[in-house]
Amino acid sequence: MxxxxxxxxxxxxxxxxxxxxxxxxxxxxxxxxxxxxxxxxxxxxxxxxxxxxxxxxxxxxxxxxxxxxxxxxxxxxxxxxxxxxxxxxxxxxxxxxxxxxxxxxxxxxxxxxxxxxxxxxxxxxxxxxxxxxxxxxxxxxxxxxxxxxxxxxxxxxxxxxxxxxxxxxxxxxxxxxxxxxxxxxxxxxxxxxxxxxxxxxxxxxxxxxxxxxxxxxxxxxxxxxxxxxxxxxxxxxxxxxxxxxxxxxxxxxxxxxxxxxxxxxxxxxxxxxxxxxxxxPMLRPSPIDPNFGTRYLSFTGLSATGEEQRYLDSTMAAVQAVEQCIEYLTKFGYTPEQAYTIISVAPCEMHIGGIVDIPNAAVTLKLPLDIFDQDILPK
Amino acid sequence: MxxxxxxxxxxxxxxxxxxxxxxxxxxxxxxxxxxxxxxxxxxxxxxxxxxxxxxxxxxxxxxxxxxxxxxxxxxxxxxxxxxxxxxxxxxxxxxxxxxxxxxxxxxxxxxxxxxxxxxxxxxxxxxxxxxxxxxxxxxxxxxxxxxxxxxxxxxxxxxxxxxxxxxxxxxxxxxxxxxxxxxxxxxxxxxxxxxxxxxxxxxxxxxxxxxxxxxxxxxxxxxxxxxxxxxxxxxxxxxxxxxxxxxxxxxxxxxxxxxxxxxxxxxxxxxxxxxxxxxxPMLRPSPIDPNFGTRYLSFTGLSATGEEQRYLDSTMAAVQAVEQCIEYLTKFGYTPEQAYTIISVAPCEMHIGGIVDIPNAAVTLKLPLDIFDQDILPK
Amino acid sequence: MxxxxxxxxxxxxxxxxxxxxxxxxxxxxxxxxxxxxxxxxxxxxxxxxxxxxxxxxxxxxxxxxxxxxxxxxxxxxxxxxxxxxxxxxxxxxxxxxxxxxxxxxxxxxxxxxxxxxxxxxxxxxxxxxxxxxxxxxxxxxxxxxxxxxxxxxxxxxxxxxxxxxxxxxxxxxxxxxxxxxxxxxxxxxxxxxxxxxxxxxxxxxxxxxxxxxxxxxxxxxxxxxxxxxxxxxxxxxxxxxxxxxxxxxxxxxxxxxxxxxxxxxxxxxxxxxxxxxxxxPMLRPSPIDPNFGTRYLSFTGLSATGEEQRYLDSTMAAVQAVEQCIEYLTKFGYTPEQAYTIISVAPCEMHIGGIVDIPNAAVTLKLPLDIFDQDILPK
Amino acid sequence: MxxxxxxxxxxxxxxxxxxxxxxxxxxxxxxxxxxxxxxxxxxxxxxxxxxxxxxxxxxxxxxxxxxxxxxxxxxxxxxxxxxxxxxxxxxxxxxxxxxxxxxxxxxxxxxxxxxxxxxxxxxxxxxxxxxxxxxxxxxxxxxxxxxxxxxxxxxxxxxxxxxxxxxxxxxxxxxxxxxxxxxxxxxxxxxxxxxxxxxxxxxxxxxxxxxxxxxxxxxxxxxxxxxxxxxxxxxxxxxxxxxxxxxxxxxxxxxxxxxxxxxxxxxxxxxxxxxxxxxxPMLRPSPIDPNFGTRYLSFTGLSATGEEQRYLDSTMAAVQAVEQCIEYLTKFGYTPEQAYTIISVAPCEMHIGGIVDIPNAAVTLKLPLDIFDQDILPK
Incomplete structure (x- = not known):
């Protein structure tokens, strides 16, 4: 070889x-x-x-x-x-x-x-x-x-x-x-x-x-x-x-x-x-990707927040989901820098939920629970 | 009840x-x-x-x-x-x-x-x-x-x-x-x-x-x-x-x-x-969602195509992935209307690949293979 | 119909x-x-x-x-x-x-x-x-x-x-x-x-x-x-x-x-x-079976325990794995009756590990963790 | 290290x-x-x-x-x-x-x-x-x-x-x-x-x-x-x-x-x-095991076949499932030696189906379909 x-x-x-x-x-x-x-x-x-x-x-x-x-x-x-x-x-x-x-x-x-x-x-x-x-x-x-x-x-x-x-x-x-x-x-x-x-x-x-x-x-x-x-x-x-x-x-x-x-x-x-x-490019996934089963917590983001409103902007929706997740993780002791990094490097999934329900796009960010040594589910 | x-x-x-x-x-x-x-x-x-x-x-x-x-x-x-x-x-x-x-x-x-x-x-x-x-x-x-x-x-x-x-x-x-x-x-x-x-x-x-x-x-x-x-x-x-x-x-x-x-x-x-x-809203997924394992074909879309170029537009990238998938499915006998419908109703996954590699956003559309009674993999 | x-x-x-x-x-x-x-x-x-x-x-x-x-x-x-x-x-x-x-x-x-x-x-x-x-x-x-x-x-x-x-x-x-x-x-x-x-x-x-x-x-x-x-x-x-x-x-x-x-x-x-x-009968599994990902605890049983020894007896090995699991669950407050019942009705997997390593057969019993409202992992 | x-x-x-x-x-x-x-x-x-x-x-x-x-x-x-x-x-x-x-x-x-x-x-x-x-x-x-x-x-x-x-x-x-x-x-x-x-x-x-x-x-x-x-x-x-x-x-x-x-x-x-x-030993499985989703064909074996009958013998049931699978694979061009080897080395699952339905134990052998470059499903 x-x-x-x-x-x-x-x-x-x-x-x-x-x-x-x-x-x-x-x-x-x-x-x-x-x-x-x-x-x-x-x-x-x-x-x-x-x-x-x-x-x-x-x-x-x-x-x-x-x-x-x-x-x-x-x-x-x-x-x-x-x-x-x-x-x-x-x-x-x-x-x-x-x-x-x-x-x-x-x-x-x-x-x-x-x-x-x-x-x-x-x-x-x-x-x-x-x-x-x-x-x-x-x-x-x-x-x-x-x-x-x-x-x-x-x-x-x-x-x-x-x-x-x-x-x-x-x-x-x-x-x-x-x-x-x-x-x-x-x-x-x-x-x-x-x-x-x-x-x-x-x-x-x-x-x-x-x-x-x-x-x-x-x-x-x-x-x-x-x-x-x-x-x-x-x-x-x-x-x-x-x-x-x-x-x-x-x-x-x-x-x-x-x-x-x-x-x-x-x-x-x-x-x-x-x-x-x-x-x-087109691709076929691997049979040996991580499989977390149901062990995710999903955050939702929209292309609207507070007084801000955009039209079917999935990128904004994704960023909103990330912001929501960062805020959540800070409640468990992570700094915003750590949380932002975790979201970027852990095998999170970011799914486009809807880009047709005008005017709001929706994105879900799935955070795997089992990467943490503490339980981060809400109680 | x-x-x-x-x-x-x-x-x-x-x-x-x-x-x-x-x-x-x-x-x-x-x-x-x-x-x-x-x-x-x-x-x-x-x-x-x-x-x-x-x-x-x-x-x-x-x-x-x-x-x-x-x-x-x-x-x-x-x-x-x-x-x-x-x-x-x-x-x-x-x-x-x-x-x-x-x-x-x-x-x-x-x-x-x-x-x-x-x-x-x-x-x-x-x-x-x-x-x-x-x-x-x-x-x-x-x-x-x-x-x-x-x-x-x-x-x-x-x-x-x-x-x-x-x-x-x-x-x-x-x-x-x-x-x-x-x-x-x-x-x-x-x-x-x-x-x-x-x-x-x-x-x-x-x-x-x-x-x-x-x-x-x-x-x-x-x-x-x-x-x-x-x-x-x-x-x-x-x-x-x-x-x-x-x-x-x-x-x-x-x-x-x-x-x-x-x-x-x-x-x-x-x-x-x-x-x-x-x-x-925040959510926990179900343990009994469909599990297709590795049996997907993934199509990629970008926020650029031909002479058109947008800046980190995930919605455009998603639509491009859909267009690529429709074109692919028509090669297997489906009409564009059927293909567009299949993509909307089958448990496809649409993942945000990247929204940071300026200027192009990338989205992957994962189409489950096992919903078809024919083999749609390329030969 | x-x-x-x-x-x-x-x-x-x-x-x-x-x-x-x-x-x-x-x-x-x-x-x-x-x-x-x-x-x-x-x-x-x-x-x-x-x-x-x-x-x-x-x-x-x-x-x-x-x-x-x-x-x-x-x-x-x-x-x-x-x-x-x-x-x-x-x-x-x-x-x-x-x-x-x-x-x-x-x-x-x-x-x-x-x-x-x-x-x-x-x-x-x-x-x-x-x-x-x-x-x-x-x-x-x-x-x-x-x-x-x-x-x-x-x-x-x-x-x-x-x-x-x-x-x-x-x-x-x-x-x-x-x-x-x-x-x-x-x-x-x-x-x-x-x-x-x-x-x-x-x-x-x-x-x-x-x-x-x-x-x-x-x-x-x-x-x-x-x-x-x-x-x-x-x-x-x-x-x-x-x-x-x-x-x-x-x-x-x-x-x-x-x-x-x-x-x-x-x-x-x-x-x-x-x-x-x-x-x-031969069968194809369903795509919508429960998927617990990695969230199992596996117990092992053998066709030997204490002074008892049998030859490649998988049934005994399975029963030993069940006994081990019952004993474990009693440490978390379940009675033996409850534990035995849980093992029988929850979507546990019981895998034949080996039936060739003479004289001991081995069986693993996989218990799903997420059916419990307490964390049953060892600490 | x-x-x-x-x-x-x-x-x-x-x-x-x-x-x-x-x-x-x-x-x-x-x-x-x-x-x-x-x-x-x-x-x-x-x-x-x-x-x-x-x-x-x-x-x-x-x-x-x-x-x-x-x-x-x-x-x-x-x-x-x-x-x-x-x-x-x-x-x-x-x-x-x-x-x-x-x-x-x-x-x-x-x-x-x-x-x-x-x-x-x-x-x-x-x-x-x-x-x-x-x-x-x-x-x-x-x-x-x-x-x-x-x-x-x-x-x-x-x-x-x-x-x-x-x-x-x-x-x-x-x-x-x-x-x-x-x-x-x-x-x-x-x-x-x-x-x-x-x-x-x-x-x-x-x-x-x-x-x-x-x-x-x-x-x-x-x-x-x-x-x-x-x-x-x-x-x-x-x-x-x-x-x-x-x-x-x-x-x-x-x-x-x-x-x-x-x-x-x-x-x-x-x-x-x-x-x-x-x-x-007790174990927790890995999140990165192969995940074949639904892509298995399962064979069943019993502790009885033809005129032979044993009492809740899971090992016999497992062997019967293997025999059934070998016979099936020979229909697709594999020799019995190849088939027996495939069953032993591919990530097959062998589940104990039942060891209580007297007198017959049942075992299922799940063969992953995607290891073959031909379609081995029955037509």
């Missing part, structure tokens, strides 16, 4: 087996495999080893967002043509160094970032199937490990479309910068003019797109299968941003982030994009 | 044991119970018996939306004061007549209503734990029965707030009319001046609000428990709009709608609103 | 729509259905209305075992021939009177009967999805309702085989009497000579056999499907002995026993016995 | 960090830990590296049973006294070499060994969460990894009792030899007279006993917790015989056997044996 190593603690730009941190069809493949082949890929965490296992949180204040996400790949899959579906079996996801981080980054901490201007850092010890943190005692998070980033290369045409539609938001500060972030682009072995040409238009990895990418889907966990539309021949598969666990919504913008090891197997469905009408 | 009957086929306004179809604190209680007591409440479906078990779909074109939702209640619970939490155990939900309806109402059919201007009607036979429809052969939907509407009375102050914040949307046509719908208001036994006074400001039942109401949460099913903030003494509990089954999002605005029987038990958590910081 | 009624409180022998309580191929059908047809069948509990909803337990001391089990049927299914598989969908199981009983019958109370010579009676109130009992406060059992008895008629040849192999055990008192129990045989409308001829060799209903019968499988619950070998043309389906809930093993010989209503649909697999090699 | 290594391919007797393969209180501890501490323990498979990853099956014919099971340990836990409960968290179980074996050993292949006199060998490739075998194409087994052997040392008194009760069976050949197997006893660092003294009475590891040991419980998987009665001070914990996956019953006497790595954490419940009446 071919395995590509990541040296723990070393930034992507200095790794021997170079990966990349931008999307572009012209990034040279790391490796070429055939149908049915497997490969094991290691990668640093989303932070590119900027975070340190110390209580001091200077690292989250100095954080350079443009270095996210170091990806392993691209893997070129022989036998896959543009228009096919690339079938990827996520055979395993494991921690590499055994340390995890979840942060409320100052100014980049999700919808409630304003409530936590100083940010908040959490370090997790990964003990096999469970994570614990000295910053959040009394909580034990079971693994639902998955790659936050998993995707294929866009075609040039698709890349151009991304840039066209995102540029206006970049200008308004509603999406991460591309040109201003060029210096930290790592594009495998590209250098000089080729590096410049590709870096110019290569897409940042933060938003998920038609190629997958930063999907942040907790159920894309070890044992699941993903069907990707292939936009270029060979598909050019890449992965990284491993998560030990995450809640639906990844509300603080951080899961339990870790450097990790992914084990993948590749297959194809010929002409699958047209045959099945697939334009975005 | 006290049981309140609903005569099958008879509109709310003509029922002997009158309920109501608007929210207001001054609607006289139907019945008074103590803590620990149980009551069985029957109610007509959301359509107030406008729909008929015939293939002709004139009924969905003539549909009077202002007659929704006929509710049984209010039940006044002795021992509950404003500020407490009313604890409601949903002991059972069963069909009454055994017929279910799911419609794409012309012009009121959810986010894709424009694609189906003529609407689409589906009649379901409810055979115990499964529903089948002559309009959608080859599909069998397992029961996850629940009350679409379940809630408590608002205080006058809360009701005023609702009206203040919704009035601007009503004027824009983004929320259902209140004044223009006054004629069909049924307010239990109120008559004359009292009826006029209450009908004037009583809230429509369509949107879910802080009191619960039209929550449309599929997992609020038989065996679950709900904690409601009590806004008035006695809480004044009402319920109706029974669903045999529903998917997260209830995307066509219709579940498998049925007249039904709800069995409820009441308890209290004194001063629970302050003690636990509860402002919206 | 054809529905056959059972009058509550009336013994089988006096019911208007007569059923039967013995197995024999010559019992005249109650009704004839075609493939795809459904039928609703009511039946009294296994006790044939000998038990009373009073605290006094004279009824369990006077209990006439020969009156078990009153069955509804037989239903003759047109289109099913001997050698086919009869496919039965258990569309629903509901209580009839709403009262349940679970007893430790004196002398007939399972492997630990000797510990409870006086027996023990429990009456349950069935509140929709939950059962509670004034005899066992603090416990709430979720429904996993199923027919304890469900089966098809044996052929004459199979019936003869049963009698041949069971007669020696009857003589030793290791199986219930047949000839001595003849007087209480109810064989539908048979009378006189025909009744005598059939009653002579008709099989008692207590043991499960190749035709199904008293299978007592808790997961044969509402929503499941059973494939029965058909031994005679028309299959001759019968059912009864409804259980609200039961644990694997039904260790006291009683589930939460109830009179009930079963809703069944019939199909066929032609020549299925030979095609699939089926000689005993 | 302290980690004890096992050199791949090297028999226990030649390993540097010596373990043991017999139970005795006087085997010197490998390591001493405190409460809350964790340790990682590697061990060879049950075969002590006798099996080879080749198609030739000479290895299973030459198999020396007396070398089972190589165990890592004992770990002495400070703070645990005899009479306490030792709490062990199974934090992780992973493969070591990545190869698994499942055998029908000639003459030691479970209850149906006679049907397969030549035995049958299967080699499995462990790809992260799934195992596949070139000997059984079309089957993929999801991981439910666990230690087959996990236990604590017996006290001298308990050990004496074991020997007293097992000696008569050893003489009849119904349990493995002790004295005749003395030569292969490995007892950590003991030598000379001490080795002789301890080897004389040390117990074989094959049967599970009050101390746990060869429990072969598939749900004692990564993420579970076990409560062991401590019979000696320090408890003296040992483990080995790792299984990638197993079915209830481990019917061929083999799971997917592997060398592996176990990660354990230790705690205590003081005086727990008396406080909770615990005499055998």
């Amino acid at each position: 071919k395995r590509f190593r990541c040296e723990v603690g070393v930034p992507l730009a200095e790794q021997k087996e170079l990966g990349h941190n931008r999307w572009h069809p012209d990034i040279p493949p790391l490796y070429e495999v055939g149908l049915g082949d497997e490969v094991i890929l290691e990668a640093g965490g989303y932070d590119d080893y900027q975070l340190k296992d110390v209580d001091d949180d200077q690292d989250i204040r100095d954080f350079d967002l443009t270095r996210t996400h170091p990806m392993a790949g691209p893997i070129k899959v022989d036998g896959v043509k543009a228009g096919d579906l690339l079938v990827v079996d996520v055979l395993d996801i494991q921690p590499l160094s055994g340390i995890g981080y979840s942060n409320i980054l100052p100014g980049m901490g999700g919808p409630l970032a304003d409530r936590f201007p100083g940010g908040y850092k959490t370090v997790w010890d990964l003990h096999g199937t469970y994570a614990t943190s000295r910053m959040i005692p009394g909580v034990e998070i079971p693994a639902i490990s998955h790659p936050g980033v998993i995707g294929v290369a866009p075609s040039q045409q698709l890349l151009d479309q991304w840039n066209r539609r995102e540029d206006p938001l970049i200008e308004q500060g509603l999406a991460g910068p591309r040109a201003d972030a060029r210096d930290t682009a790592v594009l495998r072995t590209l250098e000089g003019k080729e590096w410049e040409r590709v870096a110019e238009t290569a897409a940042r990895t933060v938003p998920p797109r038609e190629n997958g990418g930063n999907l942040d889907i907790k159920n894309l966990s070890r044992g699941s299968r993903v069907y990707f539309p292939a936009f270029v021949d060979g598909a050019l598969f890449s992965t990284g941003d491993f998560h030990f666990a995450e809640g639906d919504g990844e509300i603080t913008w951080n899961a339990i982030e870790m450097d990790g090891v992914g084990w993948y197997r590749f297959g194809v469905i010929k002409d699958g994009m047209a045959k099945y009408g697939i334009k975005t | 006290k049981r309140f009957r609903c005569e099958v086929g008879v509109p709310l306004a003509e029922q002997k044991e009158l309920g109501h179809n608007r929210w207001h604190p001054d609607i006289p209680p139907l019945y008074e119970v103590g803590l620990g007591d149980e009551v069985i409440l029957e109610a007509g479906g959301y359509d107030d018996y406008q729909l008929k078990d015939v293939d002709d779909d004139q009924d969905i074109r003539d549909f009077d939306l202002t007659r929704t939702h006929p509710m049984a209640g209010p039940i006044k619970v002795d021992g509950v004061k404003a500020g407490d939490l009313l604890v409601v155990d949903v002991l059972d939900i069963q069909p009454l007549s055994g017929i279910g309806y799911s419609n794409i109402l012309p012009g009121m059919g959810g986010p894709l209503a424009d694609r189906f201007p003529g609407g689409y009607k589906t009649v379901w036979d409810l055979h115990g734990t499964y529903a089948t429809s002559r309009m959608i052969p080859g599909v069998e939907i397992p029961a996850i029965s629940h009350p679409g509407v379940i809630g408590v009375a608002p205080s006058q102050q809360l009701l005023d707030q609702w009206n203040r914040r919704e009035d601007p949307l009503i004027e824009q046509g983004l929320a259902g009319p209140r004044a223009d719908a006054r004629d069909t208001a049924v307010l239990r036994t109120l008559e004359g001046k009292e009826w006029e006074r209450v009908a004037e400001t009583a809230a429509r039942t369509v949107p879910p609000r802080e009191n619960g109401g039209n929550l449309d949460i599929k997992n609020l099913s038989r065996g679950s428990r709900v904690y409601f903030p009590a806004f008035v003494d006695g809480a004044l509990f009402s319920t109706g709009d029974f669903h045999f089954a529903e998917g997260d999002g209830e995307i066509t605005w219709n579940a498998i709608e049925m007249d039904g029987v709800g069995w409820y038990r009441f308890g209290v958590i004194k001063d629970g609103m302050a003690k636990y910081g509860i402002k919206t | 054809k529905r056959f009624r059972c009058e509550v409180g009336v013994p089988l022998a006096e019911q208007k729509e007569l059923g039967h309580n013995r197995w024999h191929p010559d019992i005249p059908p109650l009704y004839e259905v075609g493939l795809g047809d459904e039928v609703i069948l009511e039946a009294g509990g296994y006790d044939d209305y000998q038990l009373k909803d009073v605290d006094d337990d004279q009824d369990i001391r006077d209990f006439d075992l020969t009156r078990t089990h009153p069955m509804a049927g037989p239903i003759k299914v047109d289109g099913v021939k001997a050698g086919d598989l009869l496919v039965v969908d258990v569309l629903d199981i509901q209580p009839l009177s709403g009262i349940g009983y679970s007893n430790i019958l004196p002398g007939m109370g399972g492997p630990l009967a000797d510990r409870f010579p006086g027996g023990y009676k429990t009456v349950w109130d069935l509140h929709g999805t939950y059962a509670t009992s004034r005899m066992i406060p603090g416990v709430e059992i979720p429904a996993i309702s199923h027919p304890g008895v469900i089966g098809v008629a044996p052929s004459q040849q199979l019936l003869d085989q049963w009698n041949r192999r069971e007669d020696p055990l009857i003589e030793q008192g290791l199986a219930g009497p047949r000839a001595d129990a003849r007087d209480t045989a109810v064989l539908r409308t048979l009378e006189g000579k025909e009744w005598e001829r059939v009653a002579e060799t008709a099989a008692r209903t207590v043991p499960p056999r190749e035709n199904g019968g008293n299978l007592d499988i808790k997961n044969l619950s509402r929503g499941s499907r059973v494939y029965f070998p058909a031994f005679v043309d028309g299959a001759l389906f019968s059912t009864g002995d409804f259980h609200f809930a039961e644990g694997d093993g039904e260790i006291t010989w009683n589930a939460i026993e109830m009179d009930g209503v079963g809703w069944y649909r019939f199909g066929v697999i032609k020549d299925g016995m030979a095609k699939y090699g089926i000689k005993t | 302290k980690r004890f290594r096992c050199e791949v391919g090297v028999p226990l007797a030649e390993q540097k960090e010596l373990g043991h393969n017999r139970w005795h209180p006087d085997i010197p501890p490998l390591y001493e830990v405190g409460l809350g501490d964790e340790v990682i323990l590697e061990a060879g498979g049950y075969d002590d590296y006798q099996l080879k990853d080749v198609d030739d099956d000479q290895d299973i014919r030459d198999f020396d049973l007396t070398r089972t099971h190589p165990m890592a340990g004992p770990i002495k836990v400070d703070g645990v006294k005899a009479g306490d409960l030792l709490v062990v968290d199974v934090l992780d179980i992973q493969p070591l070499s990545g190869i698994g074996y499942s055998n029908i050993l000639p003459g030691m292949g479970g209850p149906l060994a006679d049907r397969f006199p030549g035995g049958y060998k299967t080699v499995w490739d462990l790809h992260g969460t799934y195992a596949t075998s070139r000997m059984i194409p079309g089957v993929e087994i999801p991981a439910i990894s666990h230690p087959g052997v996990i236990g604590v040392a017996p006290s001298q008194q308990l050990l004496d009792q074991w020997n007293r009760r097992e000696d008569p069976l050893i003489e009849q050949g119904l349990a493995g030899p002790r004295a005749d197997a003395r030569d292969t006893a490995v007892l950590r660092t003991l030598e000379g007279k001490e080795w002789e003294r301890v080897a004389e009475t040390a117990a074989r590891t094959v049967p599970p006993r009050e101390n746990g040991g060869n429990l072969d419980i598939k749900n004692l998987s990564r993420g579970s917790r076990v409560y062991f009665p401590a019979f000696v001070d320090g408890a003296l914990f040992s483990t080995g015989d790792f299984h990638f996956a197993e079915g209830d019953g481990e019917i061929t006497w083999n799971a997917i056997e592997m060398d592996g790595v176990g990660w354990y954490r230790f705690g205590v419940i003081k005086d727990g044996m008396a406080k909770y009446g615990i005499k055998t």
